[in-house]
Amino acid sequence: MTERSQEQSTDATDAIDTTDTDRRWRKSISVINSLLQWASVTVHAIRHRRRLGLLVSIVGSIYFGLYLWGIGHLAPGLGGWGLTVVSNPLATFTTPALGPFSYRPIARLQIGAFTYLFSFNSVIGLALAILVGMNVAGSVLLWRQPTTCGLRGASGGILAGVPGLISGTACCGPIILLVVGVQASGVIITAFELLVPAAIGILTISLVVIGRQIEQIP
Amino acid sequence: MPARRHFLASVGTTTVAALTAGCSGRINESESDTTEQASQQSTTVSPTETGASIPTRENTLPLPLSPSALREAAQSGGPEKDGIPSIDNPTFVSSDKTEILDPGDPVLGVVHNGITKAYPQAILVLHEIVNDTFGDENITVTYCPLTGTAQGFDRGETTFGVSGRLINNNLVMYDRATETWWPQMLATAIPGPWNESPTIHSLTPIRVTWTTWKQWKQRHPDTRVLSTQTGYAKNYGRDPYGSYNPLRGYYADERLLFPALHQDDRYPKKTIVHGARTPEGAAAFHKESLRQAGVLSGTIDELSVIAVYDPELDTGYVYENPEEMTVTRDQEQGQVIAPDGSRHDPSSLPLTRVYSFDAMWFAWAGYYPETAVYAND
Numbered sequence: 001m002t003e004r005s006q007e008q009s010t011d012a013t014d015a016i017d018t019t020d021t022d023r024r025w026r027k028s029i030s031v032i033n034s035l036l037q038w039a040s041v042t043v044h045a046i047r048h049r050r051r052l053g054l055l056v057s058i059v060g061s062i063y064f065g066l067y068l069w070g071i072g073h074l075a076p077g078l079g080g081w082g083l084t085v086v087s088n089p090l091a092t093f094t095t096p097a098l099g100p101f102s103y104r105p106i107a108r109l110q111i112g113a114f115t116y117l118f119s120f121n122s123v124i125g126l127a128l129a130i131l132v133g134m135n136v137a138g139s140v141l142l143w144r145q146p147t148t149c150g151l152r153g154a155s156g157g158i159l160a161g162v163p164g165l166i167s168g169t170a171c172c173g174p175i176i177l178l179v180v181g182v183q184a185s186g187v188i189i190t191a192f193e194l195l196v197p198a199a200i201g202i203l204t205i206s207l208v209v210i211g212r213q214i215e216q217i218p
Numbered sequence: 219m220p221a222r223r224h225f226l227a228s229v230g231t232t233t234v235a236a237l238t239a240g241c242s243g244r245i246n247e248s249e250s251d252t253t254e255q256a257s258q259q260s261t262t263v264s265p266t267e268t269g270a271s272i273p274t275r276e277n278t279l280p281l282p283l284s285p286s287a288l289r290e291a292a293q294s295g296g297p298e299k300d301g302i303p304s305i306d307n308p309t310f311v312s313s314d315k316t317e318i319l320d321p322g323d324p325v326l327g328v329v330h331n332g333i334t335k336a337y338p339q340a341i342l343v344l345h346e347i348v349n350d351t352f353g354d355e356n357i358t359v360t361y362c363p364l365t366g367t368a369q370g371f372d373r374g375e376t377t378f379g380v381s382g383r384l385i386n387n388n389l390v391m392y393d394r395a396t397e398t399w400w401p402q403m404l405a406t407a408i409p410g411p412w413n414e415s416p417t418i419h420s421l422t423p424i425r426v427t428w429t430t431w432k433q434w435k436q437r438h439p440d441t442r443v444l445s446t447q448t449g450y451a452k453n454y455g456r457d458p459y460g461s462y463n464p465l466r467g468y469y470a471d472e473r474l475l476f477p478a479l480h481q482d483d484r485y486p487k488k489t490i491v492h493g494a495r496t497p498e499g500a501a502a503f504h505k506e507s508l509r510q511a512g513v514l515s516g517t518i519d520e521l522s523v524i525a526v527y528d529p530e531l532d533t534g535y536v537y538e539n540p541e542e543m544t545v546t547r548d549q550e551q552g553q554v555i556a557p558d559g560s561r562h563d564p565s566s567l568p569l570t571r572v573y574s575f576d577a578m579w580f581a582w583a584g585y586y587p588e589t590a591v592y593a594n595d
Binding site: 211 | 297
């Protein structure tokens with residue numbers, strides 16, 4: 001084989017590789033697009049039903065409160081009233097604290113017997129709360145359909161939110177281990193680091209599944 | 219004596235021997251809470267690459283394992299380096315201005331350089347380290363919630379931080395000058411990922427007394443108290459592990475968050491002992507027994523020691539007692555009576571004091587598995 005023909009062969013192989021890569025990318029984007037569309041179907045369906053919107057608000061608020069309680073950012077405190085803000089809030093807002101997906105609070109709000117700590121975890125908690133609320137509302141929507149439709153509201157919405165609730169860590173180790181009496185190990189510590197992304201992932205997938213089922217409603 | 223216990227004594231001694239000429243002699247009597255440091259502190263200063271220095275002891279304390287084995291035993295507690303933030307610019311308030319302390323709440327008390335300070339456990343549980351200054355001396359006050367241990371150290375020109383690692387459930391500190399790991403109870407350098415080959419030596423201790431706010435305030439009415447204005451937005455009304463007042467949660471039950479380095483079932487895990495260790499070995503005094511007896515005798519290696527209880531602060535002091543002097547307690551006065559009839563406060567016997575501190579039994583036994591334990595029969 002001459003040098004020229006070798007070069008041509010290499011170019012052709014590269015072109016095939018590039019085409020394969022492009023195809024894979026296009027396929028991935030298409031899958032993501034479909035997933036988002038199904039998720040948006042759920043959101044759309046809930047938005048057009050006021051009662052379900054109210055349900056999202058109620059469930060989300062409860063979950064948000066439980067999440068903050070679980071990570072220790074809403075708890076009984078020293079009492080009194082007051083607001084304390086750290087000296088460099090913007091830089092502190094994204095400073096990691098007790099582990100991955102745990103951030104340093106930038107403000108302390110003392111509200112009588114309770115103390116609320118505001119951190120990036122409040123944003124994460126809010127996102128989780130909306131996802132949990134949507135899951136519950138979507139499940140209710142499916143559950144209320146006539147059985148002849150063959151649809152079931154089998155969303156794991158609330159259960160999928162549990163990992164987020166137990167993701168709180170103390171100074172040295174996950175708080176929940178103190179409750180269940182299990183000793184921490186490297187595996188458990190790593191598992192706890194994955195709780196928040198796991199919760200977000202499961203809740204999003206659940207929302208997609210609900211969306212697919214809602215699409216089948218006549 | 220087992221070889222591993224003495225593994226490092228010679229290493230550290232050799233390392234610093236050339237620098238210890240002129241180290242301080244022993245002081246036999248003082249009313250200061252920091253008497254023992256005079257007998258253990260050397261003027262040795264370890265120069266570091268950054269120019270900062272960390273004062274270290276003349277003799278290295280015993281380690282339960284080789285330094286590299288201790289490094290292997292370290293495990294992540296979850297937080298990364300400085301995830302638990304040390305307090306580097308502490309502010310203090312007068313005793314009548316503190317807003318967080320009930321009479322029975324635990325505080326860590328320090329008297330040093332004529333200055334008296336109290337550090338509420340409620341604040342330290344969320345920071346573990348306070349890099350403070352007493353007059354012209356830089357001191358770090360440390361607390362590990364999982365082992366219930368509080369110790370102070372001369373920090374020289376550097377500061378200490380929380381590494382995020384634990385050994386034997388015990389806080390592993392690091393110094394910011396050399397990035398060396400220092401397990402808090404062992405107070406001795408070990409290699410770590412940020413400094414693979416540190417000089418193996420031990421920190422110069424400063425007495426920290428674990429007591430209640432009521433007792434500390436009665437003894438030191440002019441004490442200053444660490445303020446909640448730490449520079450961090452934390453909830454100092456919430457101890458994530460439980461409570462000491464009343465006793466509950468992690469502090470009260472038998473469960474550990476991480477495995478202990480060595481199991482010893484002689485006492486329940488969270489039983490408080492008052493421990494003392496020297497380069498020659500370790501001894502522990504059962505705290506409740508010490509409370510009842512007032513005075514307990516024991517030995518560290520072949521050296522006789524006595525532990526004396528201070529009822530005003532609910533703490534103990536350990537002294538070398540080479541002459542095996544018999545002392546008795548005057549329960550009404552809270553004083554100790556020497557054989558010649560002289561009376562002394564528990565903190566100021568005419569003997570050389572050994573650095574000692576309270577610890578949970580499992581932690582003491584984990585780090586000093588061959589420790590003797592002395593209790594009331």
